[in-house]
Amino acid sequence: MKGYHQSMADSEENGQSQHSKSSTLCPESDSSSGGDIPDPDSPPQQENVPLDVAKKEAKHVFMAKVFATIILLVAVGVVATITYLLVDSQERRNFQSQFTGYASEVVTVSREKTNQLFNGLDAFSVSISSQAARELEIRNSTWPFYRIPDWSVRAQRLATLTNMEDPYVAFDLIVSQDERKAWEDFANGEYPIEYQYAIEKEGDKNGMTAEDFLNKTVPFIHQSSSGTDVPAPETGDLYPLFQLYPLKMFPGLSRMLMGWNTNSYAAVRDLFQIIRATKSVAVGGFFIHLNRETKSSGTEVLQPVFDRADTADEDRRVVGAISLRLDWLDYFKNLFHGVDSDVRLIVVLKNSCPPSRDDLAISHHVVTYQIDGSNAIVLGQEDLHNPKYDSLEVTETFIDLGIDHSEVPDGLCVPTSTLHVYPSEAMEKKYETHNRTIYTSVVVIIFSFTVLVFLLYDFVVGRLQKKVMDRINKQDMIVANVFPSNIRDRLYQAQGNALLQSQMVDQSTNSVGSENEMGAAPLADLFPNTSVVFADIAGFTAWSSAREPQQVFILLENIYGALDSIANKSAIFKVETVGDCYVAAAGLPDPMDNHAIIACKFAREALKKMKEITHQMEVYLGPDTAALDLRIGIHSGQVTAGVLRGERSRFQLFGDTMNTASRMESSGERDRIQVTQVTADLLTEAGYARWLVPRTNTIFVKGKGEMQTYWVRKAKVPAAKGSKMKSDMSTVDETNESDGGTSTGGSSGEHGLGAEGIHTLTKTERLVEWDVALLTSLLQQIIASRGGVVKHIQPLSSEEKTIGTNGTVLEEFTPIIPMKRFEAEDLQQRQSPSSIDITDKVKCQLRGYLSNVASMYKDNPFHNFEHANHVTASVKKLLTRIVNTDETNGLAKGTNKTKRKSNGVDLVDLAGHSFGITSDPLTQFSVVFSAIIHDVDHPGVPNSQL
Numbered sequence: 001m002k003g004y005h006q007s008m009a010d011s012e013e014n015g016q017s018q019h020s021k022s023s024t025l026c027p028e029s030d031s032s033s034g035g036d037i038p039d040p041d042s043p044p045q046q047e048n049v050p051l052d053v054a055k056k057e058a059k060h061v062f063m064a065k066v067f068a069t070i071i072l073l074v075a076v077g078v079v080a081t082i083t084y085l086l087v088d089s090q091e092r093r094n095f096q097s098q099f100t101g102y103a104s105e106v107v108t109v110s111r112e113k114t115n116q117l118f119n120g121l122d123a124f125s126v127s128i129s130s131q132a133a134r135e136l137e138i139r140n141s142t143w144p145f146y147r148i149p150d151w152s153v154r155a156q157r158l159a160t161l162t163n164m165e166d167p168y169v170a171f172d173l174i175v176s177q178d179e180r181k182a183w184e185d186f187a188n189g190e191y192p193i194e195y196q197y198a199i200e201k202e203g204d205k206n207g208m209t210a211e212d213f214l215n216k217t218v219p220f221i222h223q224s225s226s227g228t229d230v231p232a233p234e235t236g237d238l239y240p241l242f243q244l245y246p247l248k249m250f251p252g253l254s255r256m257l258m259g260w261n262t263n264s265y266a267a268v269r270d271l272f273q274i275i276r277a278t279k280s281v282a283v284g285g286f287f288i289h290l291n292r293e294t295k296s297s298g299t300e301v302l303q304p305v306f307d308r309a310d311t312a313d314e315d316r317r318v319v320g321a322i323s324l325r326l327d328w329l330d331y332f333k334n335l336f337h338g339v340d341s342d343v344r345l346i347v348v349l350k351n352s353c354p355p356s357r358d359d360l361a362i363s364h365h366v367v368t369y370q371i372d373g374s375n376a377i378v379l380g381q382e383d384l385h386n387p388k389y390d391s392l393e394v395t396e397t398f399i400d401l402g403i404d405h406s407e408v409p410d411g412l413c414v415p416t417s418t419l420h421v422y423p424s425e426a427m428e429k430k431y432e433t434h435n436r437t438i439y440t441s442v443v444v445i446i447f448s449f450t451v452l453v454f455l456l457y458d459f460v461v462g463r464l465q466k467k468v469m470d471r472i473n474k475q476d477m478i479v480a481n482v483f484p485s486n487i488r489d490r491l492y493q494a495q496g497n498a499l500l501q502s503q504m505v506d507q508s509t510n511s512v513g514s515e516n517e518m519g520a521a522p523l524a525d526l527f528p529n530t531s532v533v534f535a536d537i538a539g540f541t542a543w544s545s546a547r548e549p550q551q552v553f554i555l556l557e558n559i560y561g562a563l564d565s566i567a568n569k570s571a572i573f574k575v576e577t578v579g580d581c582y583v584a585a586a587g588l589p590d591p592m593d594n595h596a597i598i599a600c601k602f603a604r605e606a607l608k609k610m611k612e613i614t615h616q617m618e619v620y621l622g623p624d625t626a627a628l629d630l631r632i633g634i635h636s637g638q639v640t641a642g643v644l645r646g647e648r649s650r651f652q653l654f655g656d657t658m659n660t661a662s663r664m665e666s667s668g669e670r671d672r673i674q675v676t677q678v679t680a681d682l683l684t685e686a687g688y689a690r691w692l693v694p695r696t697n698t699i700f701v702k703g704k705g706e707m708q709t710y711w712v713r714k715a716k717v718p719a720a721k722g723s724k725m726k727s728d729m730s731t732v733d734e735t736n737e738s739d740g741g742t743s744t745g746g747s748s749g750e751h752g753l754g755a756e757g758i759h760t761l762t763k764t765e766r767l768v769e770w771d772v773a774l775l776t777s778l779l780q781q782i783i784a785s786r787g788g789v790v791k792h793i794q795p796l797s798s799e800e801k802t803i804g805t806n807g808t809v810l811e812e813f814t815p816i817i818p819m820k821r822f823e824a825e826d827l828q829q830r831q832s833p834s835s836i837d838i839t840d841k842v843k844c845q846l847r848g849y850l851s852n853v854a855s856m857y858k859d860n861p862f863h864n865f866e867h868a869n870h871v872t873a874s875v876k877k878l879l880t881r882i883v884n885t886d887e888t889n890g891l892a893k894g895t896n897k898t899k900r901k902s903n904g905v906d907l908v909d910l911a912g913h914s915f916g917i918t919s920d921p922l923t924q925f926s927v928v929f930s931a932i933i934h935d936v937d938h939p940g941v942p943n944s945q946l
Contacts, residue, residue, distance in 0.1 A: 064460040068453050075449055082442050095423075095431030096392060102336070102345055103394035103421035106371070109335055110419055113162070114398050117326070118281060120161045121303035124154060124322060130309035143307055143319035144173040144183055147190045148243060152201040155245030158324070163334070168325035171243040171305075172262050174272075174318065175221065177234060184220050184259075187242060191217055191258060198247035205247060216249065217256045223264035232261035239263045239272055241323075267300055268323070270412050275304040276318045278403045283415055285351050285365060297367050297378050298327045299417075332369055332376040344424040345371045346385045353413035365415075370424070385422040394421040524642025530587035531599035531636040531679060532657050533572070534665035535563070535606055537580040538631045543624055544580075546873055551621050555628075556580070558617060562609045570602045575653055581665075582606075585653065588641055596636050596682035600691060603632045603673045604715040611671075619769040623869040626763060629671040633664025634712075636679040663701045664709065673712035680710040767869045768850045771932055774876065775846060778928060780833040781921035853933055860940030872931040879924055 132146050148154065148171060159167035175183045195210035205213075221232045221240045232238050239262045250257065262268040267284050274282040284300035303322040310316065332347060351365040368384040370377050399417035408414050537559070544552045563582055567574050571592065575583040584602065587595030610630045618625035637657035644652055660676060668674035675683075680692050693711040701707050857865035 060460060064456060068457060071449060071453050078442060078446060085438055091431055095428060099392060099423045102343060106335060106421050107394060107396040107419060111398050113331060117162050120158055121281060121322060124158055125303050125305050126309050129306045133308060144175050145186045147194060151243045152198045152245055164327055164330045169245040170241050170323040171320060172239050172323050173242050173320040175238045175240055180221060187259060188219050194243060202246050213256060217258050221259050221261050223261045271300060271302040273409050274412055274414060275302050275321060277409055278407050279304060279318060280401060280403050283399055285353055298325050301326055329376050332371050334374050335371060336373050343373060344426040346422040346424050347371060348383050348385055348420040350418045351415045353415040389422040392423055522642060524640060526638060526640055527588040528638040529591060529595055530585050530639050531595045531634055532661040533584045533599050533603055533634050534661045535582040535630050535632045536665050538629045538670035539627060540580040543628060548877060555617060555621060558613050562613055563606055566602055566605045566609060570598055572602045596679050597686055597688060599634050600712050603634060606630055607671060608715050618766045622770050622873040623767055623866055631665055631668050631670050632673045633661050633668050634675045634679050635661040635664055636682055667699050674709050675712055677708055764854050764865060768854055771850050772847050774928060776838050778921055778925040779838055780836045782925060783836050784831045784833040785921050853936060856936045858940060860938060863935045863938035863940055868932055868935050872928060875927055875931040
């Protein structure tokens with residue numbers, strides 16, 4: 001920062017207040033510096049990049065246009081062919097016309113039959129109600145104690161009306177539990193009469209008499225349970241079947257259906273609930289019956305029977321229902337008389353209600369039929385038509401009861417049935433010609449080609465636009481990181497206006513000077529109320545001189561990243577970082593009244609965060625890292641901010657406030673915040689006088705004279721509790737660089753110690769952790785150099801056995817250590833050191849040993865444990881610098897000269913650089929370990945006295 005302060009003084013003497021350090025960090029070279037001078041006649045290399053991109057994109061667009069032209073020419077020929085083929089399309093139209101006629105007939109006949117059916121049912125119901133009302137009045141009786149006297153004759157008429165070959169018409173009554181016993185007695189007395197009447201009107205019943213039918217009749221209201229007839233439940237209304245047409249025994253049943261509680265059949269029970277609620281006819285779903293020879297399908301229809309015949313009487317009550325099982329095969333048979341069976345239509349019936357299932361049947365919502373002339377069959381319980389005929393579909397809603405759905409009980413569905421008619425492949429083949437197939441195919445091809453042309457064109461244009469937008473987005477991201485959002489927008493606007501003016505006046509002038517001559521206003525603003533913060537890392541110069549560049553940047557990235565995070569949360573605007581100095585401001589680009597408070601809060605948080613980071617990083621970056629501190633200075637006042645246009649333009653601040661804030665930092669003390677009287681007054685006015693501590697003495701500020709300044713109290717931080725190092729300390733997972741250097745990156749979590757755990761370690765414990773990490777990485781390299789795993793333990797040599805028995809250590813000293821010869825195969829097969837796992841036991845032993853070494857050091861100047869770690873850091877840095885450049889050392893002896901060059905690098909020289917004195921991990925370990933223990937138990941007296 002000395003160079004920066006000097007530049008501040010120089011700029012102040014020259015009447016300038018520019019805040020810039022670019023002259024000291026990046027000095028511009030002139031012609032006398034010996035650098036190469038670019039040829040003014042040659043265009044800049046960067047300008048060729050967009051030009052090349054534009055040429056490539058123009059070529060792509062051109063090729064696309066050529067291709068599209070060829071496609072259009074082909075399409076013209078195809079259209080000409082289509083014109084020829086349209087002459088033969090009459091047969092296709094004939095097929096559609098014939099199908100439409102047949103389909104319309106199916107729809108019309110079906111609709112007429114449906115209307116006829118429901119009208120017949122309604123008339124049947126009215127006649128029953130009317131007749132029953134008279135007879136019950138005469139007999140002084142009520143429902144349900146009524147039998148339709150001429151049931152067989154009436155039901156036969158209804159069956160004939162619907163053309164049912166195998167009719168099923170039943171009369172079901174509604175019997176309450178109170179009426180149950182009386183009705184059962186009534187029914188048992190009426191069954192013989194009904195059976196005898198049915199035999200007389202319907203004819204022979206396979207030799208069965210009325211008595212035979214009576215013997216097969218259950219004398220009570222019953223339902224089936226596991227194949228056994230059991231009495232119906234004693235709760236709720238019952239719906240017993242009382243009269244049936246035709247009278248017969250159903251296959252698989254050993255008794256008559258008379259007295260069977262239809263309420264046990266879920267489909268009928270739901271329909272009864274609907275007719276009782278709506279007083280209207282109800283239609284169920286489609287069910288399919290399967291047998292050995294064929295399969296048929298039908299629908300249950302319930303027509304309510306009322307206690308009164310007056311249809312206008314809203315108080316009339318539903319007392320029963322006429323149950324009709326409508327067989328759709330009978331419905332569709334004999335629609336076409338004398339028509340060829342090749343006229344095959346597919347009819348799909350769809351029910352709007354979802355399918356359901358109970359013990360007796362499965363109700364479907366879709367059934368497919370096939371009409372072959374005068375015959376019809378069931379194809380299945382799903383939509384089985386060929387989708388390719390969707391365009392020829394003829395549909396009609398042929399069952400819509402018009403019931404108000406609000407009257408329907410919850411959970412029940414009133415269906416709407418629709419009829420969908422499609423042609424079949426057999427019918428199409430009757431009218432099929434090759435011309436129709438060609439016509440259809442060509443239409444598809446034309447459409448496909450047209451779409452392809454547009455898609456291709458859109459793809460090419462989109463590809464070009466994507467490239468342009470990607471470049472614009474990248475440029476916008478770069479600009480957004482350099483300038484505030486409002487300045488960025490004004491900069492874009494200014495550049496756009498300047499470009500427009502330059503095109504109007506002289507398209508050949510693109511320099512900044514030309515823009516200014518045309519009156520382009522500079523992008524600058526005055527911010528009268530701001531607080532500028534200068535934060536410098538105290539001790540950084542000395543610390544960085546003993547560190548690797550990677551370690552220096554790891555520290556700076558962590559510190560600046562933390563400060564950026566605090567700034568974003570505190571509405572602080574980061575101006576720039578100059579070396580180890582962080583410059584920020586409050587009150588711009590968005591003005592704020594409490595800028596001084598925000599700046600001081602930011603500074604307090606920065607001091608606290610600095611302590612946390614340096615304590616954490618000392619384990620990874622070595623000794624004295626925790627000794628680094630921030631020195632912060634703050635001054636409030638007005639600043640001029642804007643963009644100084646030119647090469648590498650950026651957002652800059654100017655003014656006396658910048659100089660004064662810089663002086664506050666340079667004249668301050670480490671780990672403290674110094675503010676001027678102006679800032680202190682703003683804090684006092686805002687009620688934060690408790691933060692301020694007046695400095696005991698005034699300071700001299702160049703250009704200002706004597707100034708009274710103040711210290712800002714630091715934010716309270718919980719006192720760090722030291723922990724005693726133990727040999728069984730928790731395991732530390734080391735992360736080491738592949739080249740064997742100490743682990744200097746990553747979060748503290750990688751080492752098994754959280755940020756709080758590292759922060760609470762004592763300085764000696766942190767140094768021990770750093771030594772553990774350093775020696776662990778060297779142990780990994782030693783194992784890797786030996787092949788990863790020692791398969792055979794070699795016996796000790798005679799020299800190794802005598803170590804420590806031949807007098808002093810100096811007598812065993814060897815001035816020359818033989819190094820391992822270079823083996824290319826061994827180097828290629830060597831395991832990566834970072835993949836080798838050092839067990840927790842080894843780490844704990846190493847930590848315990850180093851803790852004992854640390855305890856043996858005395859607290860003497862330049863001979864203590866901290867100083868030993870300084871020496872260790874310097875030794876490690878020195879080892880990474882030592883290389884052997886002797887190309888004739890024979891390390892790669894025997895290598896063929898044609899193979900000694902790889903990518904222009906001599907392999908012998910490469911071997912010398914990569915396998916010099918620092919290549920032996922054991923040697924490195926020995927040197928580093930010697931540095932750690934070199935001053936153990938040193939008394940502190942000069943070496944000459946020792």
